[in-house]
Amino acid sequence: MSEKNKVVKLGQLPATAICGNDISSSVLYVSALSIISAGQYAWVALLIVAGVLHLFRKIYGEVVGALPLNGGAYNALLNTTSKHIASLAATLTLLSYMATAVISASEAMHYLHGIVHALPVVPATILLLALFLGITIMGIGESSIVAQIIFIFHLCSLTLLAGAICQYLFNNGLQIFYDNNHLPVMHGSLKMAIFWGFSAAMLGISGFESSANFVEEQRDGVFPKTLRNMWVVVSIFNPLMAFLALAIVPIPEVNVHATNLLSHMGRISGGDWLAFLISIDAVVVLSGAVLTSYVGVTGLLERMTLDRILPGFFLKKNRRGCSYRISLLFFMLSVSILLITRGAVEELAGVYTISFLLVMGLFGIGNILLKVKREKLPRPERAPWLSVLLAISAVICALWGNIIKEPLPGETSNLFIFAEYFIPTIIFVAIMLNRIALLDMLLQFIEYLFVPILKLVTRTNEWIREIIDRIQAQEFVFFTRGDNVANLNKVLLYIKGNEHTQKIKIVNVVRDDEENDLTKQLDRDIEFLDREYPEIEIEFLQLKGKFGPEMIQELSKKWKIPVNFMFIGSPGDRFPYRVEELGGVRLII
Numbered sequence: 001m002s003e004k005n006k007v008v009k010l011g012q013l014p015a016t017a018i019c020g021n022d023i024s025s026s027v028l029y030v031s032a033l034s035i036i037s038a039g040q041y042a043w044v045a046l047l048i049v050a051g052v053l054h055l056f057r058k059i060y061g062e063v064v065g066a067l068p069l070n071g072g073a074y075n076a077l078l079n080t081t082s083k084h085i086a087s088l089a090a091t092l093t094l095l096s097y098m099a100t101a102v103i104s105a106s107e108a109m110h111y112l113h114g115i116v117h118a119l120p121v122v123p124a125t126i127l128l129l130a131l132f133l134g135i136t137i138m139g140i141g142e143s144s145i146v147a148q149i150i151f152i153f154h155l156c157s158l159t160l161l162a163g164a165i166c167q168y169l170f171n172n173g174l175q176i177f178y179d180n181n182h183l184p185v186m187h188g189s190l191k192m193a194i195f196w197g198f199s200a201a202m203l204g205i206s207g208f209e210s211s212a213n214f215v216e217e218q219r220d221g222v223f224p225k226t227l228r229n230m231w232v233v234v235s236i237f238n239p240l241m242a243f244l245a246l247a248i249v250p251i252p253e254v255n256v257h258a259t260n261l262l263s264h265m266g267r268i269s270g271g272d273w274l275a276f277l278i279s280i281d282a283v284v285v286l287s288g289a290v291l292t293s294y295v296g297v298t299g300l301l302e303r304m305t306l307d308r309i310l311p312g313f314f315l316k317k318n319r320r321g322c323s324y325r326i327s328l329l330f331f332m333l334s335v336s337i338l339l340i341t342r343g344a345v346e347e348l349a350g351v352y353t354i355s356f357l358l359v360m361g362l363f364g365i366g367n368i369l370l371k372v373k374r375e376k377l378p379r380p381e382r383a384p385w386l387s388v389l390l391a392i393s394a395v396i397c398a399l400w401g402n403i404i405k406e407p408l409p410g411e412t413s414n415l416f417i418f419a420e421y422f423i424p425t426i427i428f429v430a431i432m433l434n435r436i437a438l439l440d441m442l443l444q445f446i447e448y449l450f451v452p453i454l455k456l457v458t459r460t461n462e463w464i465r466e467i468i469d470r471i472q473a474q475e476f477v478f479f480t481r482g483d484n485v486a487n488l489n490k491v492l493l494y495i496k497g498n499e500h501t502q503k504i505k506i507v508n509v510v511r512d513d514e515e516n517d518l519t520k521q522l523d524r525d526i527e528f529l530d531r532e533y534p535e536i537e538i539e540f541l542q543l544k545g546k547f548g549p550e551m552i553q554e555l556s557k558k559w560k561i562p563v564n565f566m567f568i569g570s571p572g573d574r575f576p577y578r579v580e581e582l583g584g585v586r587l588i589i
Contacts, residue, residue, distance in 0.1 A: 021288030022207025038197020076366025199401025
């Protein structure tokens, strides 16, 4: 295999960076969401989420270890259930990636707009989506380099922010943290506060499923390490940032800075320069989440195309081994959603939330089915039954919380928004899955509708053709005195232009005792006219007798040709009969 076409396999850091940018970017919003929902117990809810994610490490490790193919939950269900059920997981994963790409790109440009106020957000979002389309098309190797730079910069920024806040607390004390903890518990009880905080905090692990969607591009043994690394990042930074936020920001103030809480924390602890750095970090890491979406969706749709759910058209690769048509399709879908929402992509959060949680739940179900139906299939590790059931229960709990969550005034419920995007997508997938049956139904409908019409048209055509044939079957006669080829040509031109026929007899009458030297010449002339008028059947006859009314009547009866279908040239002065005596013979030359 040449170096140009050699398949790039990712090591631990590149693979972790690609999927880690998505999951680690959650720290920018999940801290605020958790505090708004759980108050002073937000960091506890985030620690519980870290525990749930630890359970999913084993679940993903078992399934992907047994079935190391791209596709994530789709691959797990495809090998344990049916293609129809697996396609449900694929549809949800696709929706999750689309929502992630559009929301992340839009939020990144909103952060940048806060720095560069003249920046138009929607065009800049489209430009960012196009930029990462280009990076993706360049290949997985180039994409991983960009992802690593973003990932390392993000971790350094968070570490710097945490250090600055610790220094601030050392100098100013923990009074705000004490004040926050003495506020009334939200939702009336600790249990409900943890429930709502946990439901919101589960969004902090979105992106964990991405590594399973491009496992084929990773080196052997790298996949479980990506799961471990993502778990470590989420388990440290998400609860830590929520805890530190409660230590320096009063809870009522969190609502005001919900969209830029970390940069606000940077301004409090380090000044404007740190707030600026965190804003730049938000732009960069949210852009990295867009790259994660491109890489993940490419792996997923490649697998679906190989399974003939999508047209084989999408499998075309460029010289760098990238399925660029899939990337281009994803770009167009993302831009269309951005334009449909007119840049107000907040409603996509409902699609993002429910689809992501359903994908996680379906992956847990795929693990159970793998245990039951594929027990003997080798796998590097096994998730205990209790862990799997606890993980699925946790996802169901978070899903239920996000479904029943009351929307803010003027907003639509998450479930309704999710249905708006899910139903058209699943209908398209269902059409592709059942296209043979649908095409067969269409064929039967066309036959039912048009075959009777076709039969009627065929019978009508045959009837009309028979009428035409009967009309054209009428034979005509021209009596020649030995006319030259020019005169005979005039006869045929007249016949062709004025009469409905394909047959003509050219008759030359000679007396019994008369020598006719024109026979050979007429034969040659008729042969020439046959070639010139292939559509007319010409028959040459030389009859002996006396041309006159008696012969005309006799030939008319014998050939069953009416006299008015017999022609002669204009007679001369010596012609012994008047025209009317011939019984209706027509003059044509």
